[in-house]
Amino acid sequence: MNWGEFFAMKGYGFYVWGSYGVALLIFVIEIALVRHxxxxxxxxxxxxRDAEKEE
Amino acid sequence: MAINWFKYSAPSTFYGLAGKLVPWFAWPSAILFVIGLYIGFFVAPTDAVQGEAYRIIFIHVPASIMSMFLYLIMAAYAALGLIFNTRLSSMMASALAPTGALFAFISLWTGALWGKPMWGAWWVWDARLTSELILLFLYFGFIALHASIDDPRRADRASALLAILGSVNVPIIYFSVKWWNTLHQGSTVKFTGTSMHVAMQQAMFITLVACWMYAIAMTLARVRSIILERERNTQWVAELPEVRS
Known part of the structure; x- marks a missing residue:
């Protein structure tokens, strides 16, 4: 099996990679938001604290 | 050795503990995702009925399970906060909600992408799908209600009530495929065993554990910010090295 065949998923590539791609994107966004x-x-x-010091 | 568990129910001690625990859940989660998906894509065979499309299962089922469990855990924390008036429990409930909502969204999204090639429709108003959509809205409702009340303790109490009432929906999602004649297939993995190929089972179990660890890491990381925000007027927060610098 070559990579082209693997990504094609026998015609279901859009559905399979669309699922994993969006899930990964959501995880990446959530990690970025939590860090931010x-x-x-x-x-x-x-x-x-600085505002209180000035008072 | 006796561990004083009550010690960690204080936000000041839990803040440090949570910070230490985050990497211990985050990295194993990443590694388990890689292992689980490797088995799922390269070891597990093609499904006899659904072909390659079934491989969506390794994210769809774990995400759906997580969305339901996280809701129950969130409701339990919210209830603890409501009954015992413990600050940390309510903060944990607030920290769990966004991650739970995201898993509910992933469940619906991957379900739509699975439904289209198998059923010929992105969406149907089926009991399973509709109750999962309601779960997503319950998460949104919890987050919105909490955000709309200025006094955090009052916000905790109001949103706790919503979380507890909404938890009725979780068993409805779980049993929907039994109670109603739905388009969504029944559970493949039951308490009595499964008909699944062993590699499929392993892949799904490993990605489920990965999702658990991811959710724990995210919740602990998020609750640290919530603790800082809500304890900002205390001495211990002012003395933290990351605040003093």
């Missing part, structure tokens, strides 16, 4: 939220949360905490 951590960075933003830490930034906000520092801003809050």
């Amino acid at each position: 939220k951590r960075i933003i949360t830490l930034q906000q905490l520092r801003l809050l």
Whole structure:
């Protein structure tokens, strides 16, 4: 079996790779969002602390 | 050795523990996905009835199982928060919801891509599909309701009620293929055994474990930010090295 045949999935390639592709995309986006939220949360905490210091 | 479990119900101790645990779930999850999908695509044989299209099963079934289990776990945490007024339980419920919603979406998406070549339709208003769609909306409802109330403790209580009431839907999804005459096929893997090829079973089991570990890693990573946000006025947060720098 060559790779061309493998990706064709005997005519079901669009459905099979469309399923796995979107699932992978969702996982990647979720990981990015969770990391982004951590960075933003830490930034906000520092801003809050600096604002309190100035008062 | 006695472990004081109550110690970890305090957000301040759980924050550090969760941070240490994340990589221990994230990396095994990635490795198990690779192994499970390798078996699923290169070892498991072609299905006699559905040809190669059946290979969607290795993401569709684990995602569907996760969407239901995560909802029940979320509802259980929300209920604990409601009954015992424990802050961390409510934070865990909030941290579980987005991951659960994403698994419900993956379940519906991969189901549509499987339904089209097998049934000739992306979507049918079948009991299984409709109850899974309701599950996705329950997740959205939980997230939206929590976000719409400014006082976090009141938001916890209101959304907990929604989560608990919505959990009735989970057994409906599970038994829908038995109770109604649906287009969706019945369970292939039953408590009494299965007719599946052994390599198919292995691939599905391994990707299911991978999904579990992924969900745990995501929830623990997300709850850390929620803890920081909601405990921002406490001394221990101010003293964290990542906040002080």
